[in-house]
Amino acid sequence: xxxxxxxxxxxxxxxxxxxxxxxxxxxxxxxxxxxxxxxxxxxxxxxxxxxxxxxxxxxxxxxxxxxxxxxxxxxxxxxxxxxxxxxxxxxxxxxxxxxxxxxxxxxxxxxxxxxxxxxxxxxxxxxxxxxxxxxxxxxxxxxxxxxxxxxxxxxxxxxxxxxxxxxxxxxxxxxxxxxxxxxxxxxxxxxxxxxxxxxxxxxxxxxxxxxxxxxxxxxxxxxxxxxxxxxxxxxxxxxxxxxxxxxxxxxxxxxxxxxxxxxxxxxxxxxxxxxxxxxxxxxxxxxxxxxxxxxxxxxxxxxxxxxxxxxxxxxxxxxxxxxxxxxxxxxxxxxxxxxxxxxxxxxxxxxxxxxxxxxxxxxxxxxxxxxxxxxxxxxxxxxxxxxx
Amino acid sequence: xxxxxxxxxxxxxxxxxxxxxxxxxxxxxxxxxxxxxxxxxxxxxxxxxxxxxxxxxxxxxxxxxxxxxxxxxxxxxxxxxxxxxxxxxxxxxxxxxxxxxxxxxxxxxxxxxxxxxxxxxxxxxxxxxxxxxxxxxxxxxxxxxxxxxxxxxxxxxxxxxxxxxxxxxxxxxxxxxxxxxxxxxxxxxxxxxxxxxxxxxxxxxxxxxxxxxxxxxxxxxxxxxxxxxxxxxxxxxxxxxxxxxxxxxxxxxxxxxxxxx
Numbered sequence: 001x002x003x004x005x006x007x008x009x010x011x012x013x014x015x016x017x018x019x020x021x022x023x024x025x026x027x028x029x030x031x032x033x034x035x036x037x038x039x040x041x042x043x044x045x046x047x048x049x050x051x052x053x054x055x056x057x058x059x060x061x062x063x064x065x066x067x068x069x070x071x072x073x074x075x076x077x078x079x080x081x082x083x084x085x086x087x088x089x090x091x092x093x094x095x096x097x098x099x100x101x102x103x104x105x106x107x108x109x110x111x112x113x114x115x116x117x118x119x120x121x122x123x124x125x126x127x128x129x130x131x132x133x134x135x136x137x138x139x140x141x142x143x144x145x146x147x148x149x150x151x152x153x154x155x156x157x158x159x160x161x162x163x164x165x166x167x168x169x170x171x172x173x174x175x176x177x178x179x180x181x182x183x184x185x186x187x188x189x190x191x192x193x194x195x196x197x198x199x200x201x202x203x204x205x206x207x208x209x210x211x212x213x214x215x216x217x218x219x220x221x222x223x224x225x226x227x228x229x230x231x232x233x234x235x236x237x238x239x240x241x242x243x244x245x246x247x248x249x250x251x252x253x254x255x256x257x258x259x260x261x262x263x264x265x266x267x268x269x270x271x272x273x274x275x276x277x278x279x280x281x282x283x284x285x286x287x288x289x290x291x292x293x294x295x296x297x298x299x300x301x302x303x304x305x306x307x308x309x310x311x312x313x314x315x316x317x318x319x320x321x322x323x324x325x326x327x328x329x330x331x332x333x334x335x336x337x338x339x340x341x342x343x344x345x346x347x348x349x350x351x352x353x354x355x356x357x358x359x360x361x362x363x364x365x366x367x368x369x370x371x372x373x374x375x376x377x378x379x380x381x382x383x384x385x386x387x388x
Numbered sequence: 389x390x391x392x393x394x395x396x397x398x399x400x401x402x403x404x405x406x407x408x409x410x411x412x413x414x415x416x417x418x419x420x421x422x423x424x425x426x427x428x429x430x431x432x433x434x435x436x437x438x439x440x441x442x443x444x445x446x447x448x449x450x451x452x453x454x455x456x457x458x459x460x461x462x463x464x465x466x467x468x469x470x471x472x473x474x475x476x477x478x479x480x481x482x483x484x485x486x487x488x489x490x491x492x493x494x495x496x497x498x499x500x501x502x503x504x505x506x507x508x509x510x511x512x513x514x515x516x517x518x519x520x521x522x523x524x525x526x527x528x529x530x531x532x533x534x535x536x537x538x539x540x541x542x543x544x545x546x547x548x549x550x551x552x553x554x555x556x557x558x559x560x561x562x563x564x565x566x567x568x569x570x571x572x573x574x575x576x577x578x579x580x581x582x583x584x585x586x587x588x589x590x591x592x593x594x595x596x597x598x599x600x601x602x603x604x605x606x607x608x609x610x611x612x613x614x615x616x617x618x619x620x621x622x623x624x625x626x627x628x629x630x631x632x633x634x635x636x637x638x639x640x641x642x643x644x645x646x647x648x649x
Contacts (some may be wrong), residue, residue, distance in 0.1 A: 283458050286563060289484040289511035291477075298508060302499050381455030 039156060068093040069358065083349040094355045098347040105341060106359065107175015109332045115169060118159050119180050126187065134374060136381070149191065160184075172250040174334070177332035181251070185258060185323040185333065190316055192259040199265025202296065204271055215293070222264035230257045235329025254326050262319045269311040273304035274339055306382050313375035317368045335360050402486060402564040404434040406470040409565050409596040417450060417620075418581030424450050424548045425461065426620045434564075439607040439628075442617035448600045451617070452567045453490060455598070456480075456487045457515065469564060488558030492570040494550045496542040496557070503538040506557045514561065521560075528556040532586050548579025552586055559590075566590065568599040575623055602647060606634065616640050628647060 015095040029035055041051045051203070072093030082086045083095035099106075108116050129152050132144035158181075162170035164280050176184070203215030222230070234257040239247045247253075277300055285295040338356040341347075408431055415428035422446045432438055440448045453459040454466060457473050457480045466473040468483045482542045497505050508526035510516040516524070529535045531550040534545075542550050551571055558566060568587065572580045584606050591597060591610045601607065607614050607628055614631040616639075624631070624640045632648075635641045 280491060280493050280495040281497065284491065284497065286458060287456060287484060287487075287489035287491075287495075288557065289481060289513040290509060291481065294512050298512065299497050303497075306499065 012159060056153050062179055068354070080345075080347050080349050080352075081349070083351055085350075093350055094348070094358060095347065095349060095351045098341075098349075098355060099359055101347075102337075102341040102344075105178060106178045106334060106337050107182060109130050109337055110175040111177065111180065112169075112171060112175065115162075115171055118168070118171075122156050122159055122180075123183070125156065126183065138268070153191075168368070173249050176251065178337040179334050180322055181326070182334040184251075185255060185326055185331075188255045189258045189262045189319045189323065193262035193266045193315070193319065194262030194312070198258065198301065200263060200267035201270035201274060204267065205274060219264045219267050222261055223268070224272060226259070228321055228328055230261050231325060231329050235331075250329065254329055254331055258319070258323065258326075262315065265315050265318075266312070269315055270304065270307050272304075272311065273308035274300065277303055277308050309375055309378055309382075313371055313372045317371055320367060320371070321364060332362060402562045403563050404469050404596070407434060408432065408467070409434045409436065409469060410598065411467040412451070412455075412464065413467070414464035415451070415461055415466065417447075417454065417459065417461045417597055424620050425454070428464070428620075428622055428623065430615065430625075432565075432596065432598065435594045435596055436612045437591050437595075437610050438599065438613050440600045440615045440617060441596065441602060441604075441607070441643075442623075446617040447620040448617050449569050452569060452600055453550050455565075455567060456484050458489075485561060486560055486564045487567060488563035488565070489567040490551070490554050490558055490569065490571045492573050494542070494554045495553055495575075496550055498542050499623075500538050501541055502534070502545070502553050505542065505553060506560045509550040509557070509561050524560050524580065525556070528559045529553070531559070531589075532556045533582075546579060547575045548582045551575060551579070552581045555583075555586055555590070565596045565598070568597065568601065570600050570602075572601065572603055574579055604632075604648060616643065618643075 025031075029038065039367065042048050070093070072091045074088075074092060074095050074097060077083065077095075077097040082090055082097055083091045104113075104116070108119050111119055129148040130145070133141065134137050135150050139142060158166075158167065160176070161170040161173070164170060200215050200219055203211045206215070231254055234253040235250060238253060246358065248256075279301065281299055283294065285299040290298065312383045324333055324335045326333050327339070332340070338360050340358040342353045391542070405608075408418070410432040412428050412430040415430075417424050417425040426449075428451060430438075430451075440452065442448050450459055454461045455473070457469060460475070461473075468487060471479055471482055473479060473483055496502075497508070500508065500512065503522060503525050506528060507518070507521040508520040510524055511518055514521075526535055529538055532555055534549055534552055534556075537545055537549060537553070542553065555571075571587070572583050573582060580603070582586060584603060587597070587599070587606065588610055592604045597610075599606075611628050613625055614634075615622055616630055616631070616637070624635065624637045626636075631640075632644065635644055
């Protein structure tokens with residue numbers, strides 16, 4: 001046979017395929033490690049240049065970081081002498097004994113030492129809530145939601161601020177600090193911003209002019225003002241206008257400021273998601289008889305929130321890092337406690353500040369990267385759900 | 389409300405309270421300055437099958453979308469089984485509960501499985517227990533011959549299968565009247581027949597149907613009356629045999645000469 005079977009279709013007028021062509025594996029250069037390298041790292045001259053550049057960058061940065069954090073690091077000691085090269089006569093990296101000693105301060109701030117178990121219980125309860133809510137195969141996630149959004153805030157509030165009636169000594173929020181404050185501020189912001197943002201986004205798309213105008217004014221006003229200004233107004237200006245006994249707690253004021261600020265941003269993120277939903281979905285829902293609330297809850301929001309997960313998490317990550325700005329009104333979040341500790345004369349060395357900031361960097365990296373990974377996993381899972 | 393598995397019927401249509409299923413009286417509608425529907429008068433008896441055809445932009449879809457208030461009308465009256473469709477939300481809900489609709493682009497909910505798509509409205513609108521609603525859903529999925537797809541997502545089905553799911557979803561509400569807005573226009577040619585067959589079966593069970601379509605074979609086979617629209621008006625309405633054999637209006641003749649070979 002001189003001609004391939006396919007050529008027959010051209011060569012002869014009548015052609016009928018007698019046998020189905022069996023599928024064959026792709027050529028070797030498309031698969032395996034070589035194929036991956038080819039497709040991802042060296043596919044075009046520009047990509048090759050980028051790959052080389054990134055490899056060089058890593059080669060320059062990674063050994064330095066490892067050297068500082070691990071190889072040259074000081075692991076034990078009781079004061080600054082352990083971390084001074086003038087005393088030790090060697091290259092000095094991170095000063096870890098400083099971190100060990102100040103770690104309780106980084107975590108609890110000035111929370112009274114005998115009461116710190118209450119903070120531990122709070123962390124534990126929060127961890128349980130987060131896992132219960134985010135782990136999709138967890139049992140009774142509906143109860144998890146009630147626990148997270150109703151039980152946890154109330155119990156944590158009582159636990160952390162104290163309630164004399166049940167023998168919990170009151171602890172003023174000025175004593176709170178460190179990771180405790182960072183986590184409290186971030187979780188309040190995260191928990192409140194999504195529902196508020198959804199309401200604002202729906203309001204902005206409402207057909208009722210009054211609702212729409214109010215939502216637009218709120219969103220645009222809050223977005224038009226820097227977070228620092230909002231915090232400053234809440235923390236410093238408000239007490240000037242309101243008699244002290246009516247003025248809410250400083251931390252509460254900051255929390256309200258952050259929640260309002262984050263919800264305005266969240267509203268725009270959710271609105272983008274709502275706009276991505278085709279008209280047909282609304283019509284399909286209306287045609288089967290669903291009312292506005294049912295349609296929004298059962299058909300529109302699940303889809304709108306799904307497409308905006310990356311943006312929602314992006315906003316959350318931004319919010320998490322923005323919590324450091326509460327230092328402006330004198331609240332001691334993690335970064336602020338590190339700031340305070342690093343100028344302690346007991347540990348005054350050239351590497352103390354760097355070590356302290358490295359701790360902050362690692363802390364924020366772990367949390368933000370965790371959020372980002374979870375979002376990716378969620379997206380992948382939802383994509384598998386067979387959506388087009 | 390589990391229907392009898394052995395009965396050959398696709399469904400038992402909900403019973404109408406009045407003789408007239410749908411009545412449009414001097415219906416007028418504008419999009420801005422554009423007069424889309426002009427003095428539409430149409431009376432659809434219970435159990436009647438009406439096919440609506442006409443060139444694109446003639447207002448066919450707009451007309452049937454007014455019936456369940458997906459579009460507002462500005463003049464005239466719409467009566468659905470004796471209930472007048474107005475801005476009153478209660479009336480709109482009442483009408484939508486009794487009128488099923490099938491769209492050109494299916495409009496299934498992509499985040500829900502086929503079964504959930506069908507059970508959603510019975511659960512939330514009819515307040516049916518979840519288990520019962522799922523039985524009803526499965527029943528109608530069997531009737532449209534795709535029970536095996538119940539746990540897939542709409543995106544995993546072919547166009548024809550999706551449209552049959554959409555029909556099943558509408559039927560789960562046990563409607564008295566079904567509206568079809570070009571149900572086969574977005575389908576690959578191979579898929580058209582399976583959808584039309586489902587609709588024919590529905591017609592045989594006595595469902596009141598208003599169908600916007602260009603499938604003239606279907607119209608000939610099923611319709612009691614064919615309504616031809618042009619420029620927002622009803623130009624001609626007649627029984628299929630007469631409509632095809634002796635079209636009266638020039639516009640109708642031209643239209644038929646263009647779509648019938």
